[in-house]
Amino acid sequence: MNDVRTIVLVTGVLALLTAATGAGQFLKRHPDRGLDPAAVRTFNLRLRGWWILCTVLAAAFWLGTTATVVLFGLVSFWALREFITLTPTRKGDHRALFWVFFLFTPLHYVLVGLNRYDIFSVFLPVYATLFVLARVAVAGDYKRFLERTAKIQAGLVVCVYCLSFAPALLQIPVEGQATVGRSANFRLLFFLILLVQFADGTQYVWSRMLGRRLVAAAVSSNRTWEGLLGSAASTALLAAVLWWAAPPYQPWQAALAGLVIAVLGFAGGMTMSAIKRDRGVKDYGTLVAGHGGVLDRVDSMCFAAPVFYHLTLLVAQ
Amino acid sequence: MTPPILATTAPGKKRPPPRLTERPVTGNDVSMLSPADPFTSPVAVASLQHRSPLCRAAGLLLAGLARLLSGASVRWIASQPDTCQRIYFANHTSHLDALVIWASLPPSIREITRPVAAKDYWSRGLIRRWLARDVFDALLIDRTDIKVHQSPVDLMLREIGTAKSLIVFPEGSRSISGEVQEFKSGLYYLAKKRPDIELIPVFIDNLNRVLPRGEFLPVPLLSCISFGPPLWLEQGEQKLDFLTRARRALLALKE
Missing domain, CATH: 1.10.287 (Helix Hairpins)
Known part of the structure; x- marks a missing residue:
């Protein structure tokens, strides 16, 4: 500090x-x-x-880094919990789900904490996927097999894999190797969180002020093209103004990152809206009375984090 | 809310004087509680007040663990937690049901609430027996050996005396499909013999996915426990009508 x-x-x-x-x-x-x-x-x-x-x-x-990784791990765990709770599963999925929750999710975050990008980048998308397919098959229930395994896999990728790229930002070497996990990296992570939230907020404000054309009326009744464009422009502007906080970025690169974050946050919100609409609920927190769910809060982040991570890797080179 | 016609007073903190020795005027043969039964008087029951600190700590720990694992959110719908004598009746979907309902109650009420559980399952093995007897103060019912003079209903009423509450599962066993089955008649006889006790419907949602029948490892999904408004047996209400009404009151909590 x-x-x-x-x-x-x-x-x-x-x-x-x-x-x-x-x-x-x-x-x-x-x-x-x-x-x-x-x-x-x-x-x-x-x-x-x-x-x-x-x-x-x-x-x-x-x-420090470890505490932040653990915090995001807990958020992922809770988001996955909400995701699977609202996804109909069958009894044949039970054992696969047990390992998904208690082995794959924690182990993935351990790999993130150990900065093993070479392993954690394939651990969930490849190995967990293969495991889930095989475990559900072995459980002996073939009804809607692909649909069921795809649901578990989608939950894992969105709630755990994608979100874990946010704390992984702490491991990117910026400003020379010596400062890994130091304040520069925390600023980078805060930059992402701030822009994602800002994009969410401005999207809402622009939609309310100028919103005419809904992107997909059946999926979301308050996301408009005007809101998307407005939030992309405002977020890019804010990112350009705050470029000094995100170490490897030049102002124009920061603006581009802001634009990408706004568009991806929008994509995450739309995706989760589609799932919620299909399940007939308003938010993932309906089971937890009083407040919206964790997944409602992090859906934009889940989509923006991996792309921002790879952008940063690219810029830092 | 249904007015308590058979109860002597309105529900609430003011309870009528203990009426255990009083028989409801039934006039038919449903009362299996014979006056000659040597156990009719409230017998000294191992009470939670005398639990060792270890058992108390284990109870708190398990309650916390159950709440955490089942992610249970607790709702009281047109109903309030109260230390008055009650019978909580719930749908039965998982081995965790009794534990999670017990854990959902405030600690002061938990102290006086006894889950009813199957003896054949809970008296097997040292740990299970210790948990059932000392930690949860469970009332174990022998499902294989039900006699007329030792009916489970009489046993339950005798064990709870005038202070304890019960958690019962009127479906009798865990439902496989997840649908709420028809109620067995035990709840009706409980209501008939103790018309002063409040019957609280409890709907358990999603717990069958946390720990389904035949599984021993839980998956930490989110469940929901809903407590509903109390109901009583109406004057002259037939067994089937009452059981249907009670089941409907439970299903109404599903939304």
Whole structure:
């Protein structure tokens, strides 16, 4: 935490959050300003979520690479739990699911923590896939075999494999080998999280303000082409402004990364919406009363993380 | 909410004086509790208050583990947790059912709530027996040896006395399909003999996928336990009508 960029970033985030919280509280106390009270409440709730997110991230960052990898591992585990819960499985899938949850998911994160990109990049997509296919076959239930194995595999890839590329950012050598896992890498990870969240937020705002054409009315009733374009442009702009926080990036490269993150976050949201629509639920957290599910929070991140990881590898070369 | 016609008072914290010795006026032969039964008086039952610290710790640990593993979210729908005497009746889908319902109750209520379990399963092996007897204070019912003068219903009523609550599974055994089967008549006789006890429907959702029949390793999916509003046996309500109503009250919690 002893370099100027990190201090500026942390101070900036704290100042922004404090200012926004002050504004939110002011609007709550003065309902006569002509603003929709429901919108103010949503805004304040969102802010609280942001405070929690920033606190947890700061704690994990402060504790180091291992703690951050473990944190993302737990998020993956919970997201996969929600994914499989809402996916109908048959009794023949039970043993395969047991190993998926208690062997493949933790082992994958151990490999991420050990920085074994050569193994973890193929461990889930190849070995876990082969295992799931064989284990379900051996269980002796051939009904809708491909459909069932594909569901488990999709859950593993989206919730575990893709999300794990976010903490894997901590292992990319930037600013020379000596600083691996240091503040530069944490800034990189924070850059990704911030842009993903920002893209989500601006997508919503642009859709509300200018939204005319829905991308796919049957899948999502609030994602519009205008929202997508607006959020891609705003996120690219923010990324270009914050380029100094993400070590290997030049401003134009950062803008490109922001654009890609916004588009992929949108793709993740649409994908999860399609799955939820098919299952007839509003969010993955319906089983956990009171708040949306973990998967609802990380769906955009799941899609953006691997591409941002590989972009960073490319730029860092 | 159904008004308690047979109960002497409204539900709530104010309980009627113990009415264990009182017989409901039945006038037919369903009462299998014979007055000559030497066990009719409330016998001293190994009570949770006298559990060793080890058993208490094991109970807390297992309850926490069960909640964590089953990801159970607990909902009380038009109902409140209460230490009054109750019979929780639930659909039976998994070996974890009783444990997870027990763990879903607040600790003070857990202390006075006894799950009913099958003796043939829970008295086999040292650990199982210890868990059933000392940790959960389970009431073990011998499914293979049911006699008229020693019917499970009488045994349950005798064991709970005037203070304890029960967790029962009126389907009798775990459903294979996951659908809620027809209820066995035990619940009706419990309600008939103790019309003052609140019957609370509990719907268990998704736990059969966490630990299906015939499996011993759990998959940590998310389940949901819903407690519904209490119901009582209506005056003159026939057995079949009551059992259908109770089953419907349970299914209503499914949404």
